[in-house]
Amino acid sequence: MASIKELDYLKIPLEDIKLATNNFSDTCFIGQGGFGRVYKGQLPISSSTTRSGKPTTTVAVKRLDVKGGQGQHEFLIEIVMLSSYKHDNLVSLIxxxxxxxxxxxxxxxxxxxxxDKYLATDLTWVQCLQICLGAARGLNYLHSVLFEVLCGRLGMIGNYDDERRFLSHLARLRFEEGKLDEIILPSIRKQIKTNSLQIFSRIAYQCLEMDRKQRPTMALIMEQLQTSLEFQIGCRRMTRIGLWGSSTGGSPWSSQLGSNQKLRKIMIDHEDWIYSIGFTTEEFGASSCQELKWAKIETNHPINFDANEEITGILGTVGVTTGRYAGYIVISSLCFMTNKTRHRPFGKETGTPFSVPWELGSFAGFYGRAGFYLDGLGCYLKATI
Structure with a gap:
């Protein structure tokens, strides 16, 4: 890592900064940053002198509170990071x-x-998504030649203010309870589409993982925010939701409904975990049906759907196997919601819960991974008008 000595060309005399901010006057104060107060000032464009008559540029000056936890290491990291990389979605270092x-x-x-100036204003949901996408693009750019830097900065969550920690806890709680609507801004709640909300809230929830190894990559966050935006503005036609369970166990499988197909039956084989799952689909207007299976179904627990019954969401848990084949991450239970009823939980409800509802008519199939067990499960959803 570079040292301050190697960055001497970026040094600005303290006298110049004091003159630019009127000696850190309250009249120049514009906000409280993560580790100190921020001031607005006019700094000369050329040379390190503030003599009158020189052209100036408007700058934001962050005066770090050395008593607030910002040490030499973090100070240097921020300078190196911003001096080495330029991006439209990153603030520029002077x-x-x-x-x-x-x-x-x-x-x-x-x-x-x-x-923070805009959060309490009447931003539309599309504007909110575009803001999040911009932030994600900037972080994604940094995440690749600066991974260690970001990991180090993620460890400083304890310095966040109490209100932010409270919001994170509340958001996690409401998401797990399926009551996220209670804390969404009313203006957003009125306009947001279900698919857009589900995609956005799920990736946001994953970002709250205490173990940073379990947090999604910025590439995935950016992808999911883009999908959420596309669903909101109506240009997305199909997307994958999930994957719950293991992303590496077993072999991949997929069952995507065609434009003229309908799901008529689900077959499940389970004890404490889901061993396998199969689907029967039917072409509209045809008497024949196709049965699709992954792994061997020995004990068939069928769900038969009525002619006008459609899946509107799933609930489940992700557990870890015990016994002879211990240590596998699998789907331990599944429950299917439809526009008519809720089909019971299959398997044992133990482990980490997951759930996702969607609008009637947007279900388009399942995909996942399977071996000895149903290792992972995700859904295909299509956009609704």
């Missing part, structure tokens, strides 16, 4: 100052300000 007890980072001033 320079820094480190004199005496002062640690100051100078950024290009963003005219629109920070996100």
């Amino acid at each position: 320079g820094f100052s480190e004199e005496g007890d002062e640690k100051i980072i100078v950024y290009e001033h963003e005219v629109r300000g920070s996100l």
Whole structure:
């Protein structure tokens, strides 16, 4: 990693910064950053002097609170990161100052300000998704030549304020209870489409994993946000939802409904875990049906659907096998919701729960992985008008 010595070309005299911010005057104060106060100022474009008559540029000056936990290591990381990489979705670094007890980072001033100014305003859901996508694109850009940097910064979650920690806990709780609607802004709740919400909330929930190894990659986050946006604006026709369970166990399988097909029956073989699953589909207007199976079904527990009955969601749990074949991550239970009823939980409801509802008419099939057990399960959904 570079040292401050190697970044001398970015140094700005403390005197210049004080003059630019009127000695950190309250009149120049524009916000509280993660580790210090932020001021707006006018800094000369050329040379390190603030003599009058020089052209200036508007900057945001973050004066780090050295008592608040920001040490030399984090200070250096931020400078190296922003000086080495440029991206439309990353704030631009102007320079820094480190004199005496002062640690100051100078950024290009963003005219629109920070996100927190807009959260309480009437942003549309499409605008919210575009903001999240922009942030994800910037992080995705960093996530690849700077992985260690991001992991180090993720470890500083304890410095977040109490309100943010409370919101994370509340969001996790409401998501697991299936009551996320209770904490969504009313203006957003009125306009958001079900598929868009489910995709967005699921990836957001995964980002709250305490173990950062279990958090999704920024590439996956960006992909899911893009899908959520496409569902909201109506240009997405099909997407995968999931995968719950293992992403490596067994072999992949897929059962996607054609435009003229309908799901008529599901067959499940289970004890404490789901061993296998099969589907019977029917072409509209035809008397024949096709049966699709993965793994051997020895004990058939069928779900027969009425002519006008459709799946509108699934519930389940992901567990770990015990006994002779112990240690496999599998689907331990499944429950299917339809527009008419709820078909009982199959298997043993133990492990980590998952659930996803969707709009009537948007179900388009299942996919997953299977070997000795049903290792993983996901859904195909199509957009609804």
